[in-house]
Amino acid sequence: MKNKMRKPAFMLLVLSMIVLALSACGSNNKNNNASSTSSSTPSATTEASASASTPAESKEPAKDPVKLKFYAQYSGVEMPVYDATKEALKLVMPEVDVEFEVAAQDDEQKIKTYAAAGSLPDIFFASSGLIEALKKSDNLMVMDDVVKELNIEALLNESSKPMLWNKDGHSYAVPNVGQWAGVFYYNKDLFTANNIKVPTNYTEFLEAVKAFKAKGIIPLSLFGKEKWPGVLMLDMAIVGSAQPEGLKRLDNGEGNFSEEVYTKGANKINELIKAGLLSKNAFNTTADDAAAQFAAGKAAMLLNGAWSMAFQYENLGDKLDIMYNPLADAEIADQVKWNMSGGGFNQGFAVSKNSKNADVAAKYAALFSIEFAKQRVLQLADPNSILVEKVIPTNGLNPVQQKYSDDSANFKTMTTFAWGYENAKFKTEIEDITQKLFAGQKVDDYVSDMNKALETARK
Amino acid sequence: MTHKAKYNLALLIFTVPTLLFFTVIVIIPILQTFQKSFFDWDGLSPATFIGLDNYTRLLDDDTFWVSLKNGLIFAFVLVVYQIGIGTLLAIALSSKGLKAHKFFRTSYFVPVVLSGVVVSQLWIAIYNADGGLINSVFAMLGFNYEQAWLSGEHTSIWAIAFSAAWHNLGIQFVLIYTAIKSIPEHLYEAAKIDGAPFWKMHWKITIPLLSETYKFCLIIAITGGLNAFQNMYVMTNGGPGNISFTLTFMMYKAAFRSGEYGYGSAAAAILVIECLLFTILINRFLAREKITY
Known part of the structure; x- marks a missing residue:
């Protein structure tokens, strides 16, 4: 009997230790987030967007961690752009962690199926057609408030500003890339x-x-x-x-x-x-x-x-x-x-209306879009930035890109x-x-x- | 519990799970498809009942008639190639004089184990209008018959159907070969004693005794042809335009590209009816009596 009791008691002890250790790690993590926030220096774009209308995040008390699902073209040449953007956003919204899901090249069927099943990812890339479909079925968050709060329009150059607004006057997605001809x-x-x-x-x-x-x-x-x-x-x-x-x-x-x-x-x-x-x-x-x-x-x-x-x-x-x-x-x-x-269409990163963290997701999506546009110029030498801020590509422009960049004006x-x-x-x-x-x-x-x-x- | 009650209980235990599974996976979606075909529905917003509008629109849609015709052509090619060539190969391999049976049997089945995408890519290369195998052979032989096989209005669906027929020939071949092997040897011995030549022997004994197998082969070939999708999706994406559409492709276009799930469901409903009709006709007119040896 004694032997029979010993084993469960030992297991209970081990489990209690694991639980204690995990909870200690959790709180430590929060502290780390808080400390990294206070010591961090956001990148120029995110800093600009954050300071444009919101108080500096570093002065706010540590927030509860939020995990967001992000459905995007996280593949090929754009993968490092997404990674760099995610890293930059950690400085501004350290409480947010995103998990990328690679978007399928399937005429937007997967994302529409998610919408039909009520399980849209928190943030996703939305084209004009998808915006219209999800708007009609009331799945899309209107981002007007967050766009105004973060003063996103002020960060966009004149030719890109119209991309922020749908023909009904609302904003459903913050543009993340310029208009290509x-x-x-x-x-x-x-x-x-x-x-x-x-x-x-x-x-x-x-x-x-x-x-x-x-x-x-x-x-x-x-x-x-x-x-x-x-x-x-x-x-x-x-x-x-x-x-x-x-x-x-x-x-x-x-x-x-x-x-x-x-x-x-x-x-x-x-x-x-x-x-x-x-x-x-x-x-x-x-x-x-x-x-x-x-x-x-x-x-x-x-x-x-x-x-x-x-x-x-x-x-x-x-x-x-x-x-x-x-x-x-x-x-x-x-x-x-x-x-x-x-070119010429309203698209970018949008947010599910049914997201449990819709407000956080909207803010994150808006800031992510702007930083993403910047990283695309830096890393992929996009000659048609959507930003007011002058961003110089890390490796410069090739002659054809330079010609396009000059002509695009x-x-x-x-x-x-x-x-x-x-x-x-x-x-x-x-x-x-x-x-x-x-x-x-x-x-x-x-x-x-x-x-x-x-x-x-x-x- | 009586013997009969026990028997019925066993029957219930063994069949109900499968029937339930089949109902959930097949019957209910089919019924839902029929139901949705009477609605205007984009797959996301609430559906609006529109009666038979989707069906009347289908009748006025050129793509529907092209798709219907292509499905029938596809089924025809599968039947002729897979059952016709499959029968000839099975008869040849079941003959005692032929050596290397195992090698040929395996060779004919090899394409079946390849993925459909791989086979489609292989045939894309063969059909390539600029230096593909077929056009190169024509050029080598001095024939001025080079074609854009996959883009031609009159060649595209035949070319795609042939590649699909080649891909799955092995399945029909194995079915027919196995059926031939199960025909009692004494029937052929009796025919030989009577002096029947090789082909007459098979015409009078093998083919009639294969009728039940043919029934099954026909059903899978015809429904497979009417349902074809993968080959055209990989090889031509239904194009140019709609020339290589089938009803399945049309359903895909309507539901998944245009966001017209109701219209796509109407195309799917017609496809289900078409397949059922062929299955009923084959069951009605072919191998009505069970063959026992």
Whole structure:
């Protein structure tokens, strides 16, 4: 009997010691947090945002630790940006610990499923389309108060301020990255070696396409397995015909494809396809395939967002240059020169309305967005910072990034990339149907299909 | 407790858990799909009842008809290739004269154990319009028949279906081969004594006696074809446009890309009905009598 009692008693003793030790560690941790707060020096951005309207955190008593779930693109080149931002935020909100969950590349299905199941992460990256869906289903926290309290708007430069506000006048996500334009990358050496003029308007672009095709060089490397690059190119063709809102106007519920400017855009694409713009395998070409094709000198041009400048420069070096919109009508090319396609949508880090720590999460998300934007410039040499603060990239800008950075001050208007469309039905249809246009569909059929799709999308 | 009561109790104990599981995993979601197909629902906000609107919209949607046609083409290719070639290979391997049975048996089954994504990538390379295997062979032979196999309006779905048929040929082959092996030897011996040639012997004995196996093979080939999704998702993403859509892909697009769960559910409901219809027809007209040896 004695032996039988000895074992449970011993176990009880050991468990009590573990519990005591853990609770001691816990309190020690709190003390550590408190001490680190008092001795910390927040980074310039976070300090600015915190001091803009809130008392210095270091003077406040230690707060209860909060753990937040953060759903974001925590992968690839952005991983160190997230890590550095998290570290910087520890100085301002030491009580907060975030656990990143890598966002799935799944048309936002996972995050929508979380919303449907009532288990949205505390903070998540939200695109314009997701903002609209979650706003409608009352899952999104309105961040107006925290944006005003932290004086976030004062930290953003003029061109980025509109990104903070939704069309209904509220803020649902604090922007974390600047507006990228869509650009044509081109291989200068291929143009020079083949004595082909770098196009500045649609007429010259068509001539260049024909010339490259005749020489057995793929004129444009388009990664058509993804559907948005085709939409971007069509948008450029439309913007180049003096419709600065491009396809975004249709997404907003105005106009239809029968209007001359849209039909003209579709006609340009049709004509270019007939002239041999793409390789036969364009619709099975991934972004990596297209970049490899371009880097190997098999293709003269590549269409992508300006975010790809560092990567393309790494591949091509000084042979690389960019064009903004060579699809502009010749007679108005100068007039529409700074009307850009791409960018232009309200997105960033948003907060779940149902988060147990919604207020803390909102403050953290807002500060995180600003610091994230800064770290992107520092680490990834983003040439289009959203911040007022002048941030210098750690490794400087390459010549192409420098050109973009200088030119971006002239940008007059921006449309949006396909994922920025707010009407999900319109987005899906224009992506699918435009791919058919690139596969050689007749313009009349395309216009008719798109008008029908618009009608359905607007119901 | 009587013997019959004990028997019924045992029956209940063994079947109820599976039936419950099946009901929760399969029956209830199917019923929910039918229910949601009468609603306008984005998956997040409250649903609005709209009656048969989703179904009338389907009938007016070109993508629906393309998807329906593609599903049937896909099923046709699976049936012809997997059951047709599967039967020929199974008959050939069940013949006594052939050496290296084990090697061939294993070889035919190898693609089945590969992941669908790997197989799709393999076929993407084969179909590549710029220097893929097929186009290179045509070029080598001097034929001017190079194609964008996966982007062509008339080639895309056939090309994808063929890759899927190749991938899972091994399953049908094993089913048919096993069934052939279970046919009593004396039937063939009697036919040989009567002087029946090799192919006639199989035409008159093997094929008729495989009818029950064929019933099962047909059901999995046809429903597999109608349900196809993975291959086109990896190989073409349904495109260009909608040319390689099936009803499953259409459902995916509506529900997960456009946020129209009600419309997607209507497409799914049609798919369920289509699969059930084929299953009923096959059961109704094929192998109605049980074969015993």
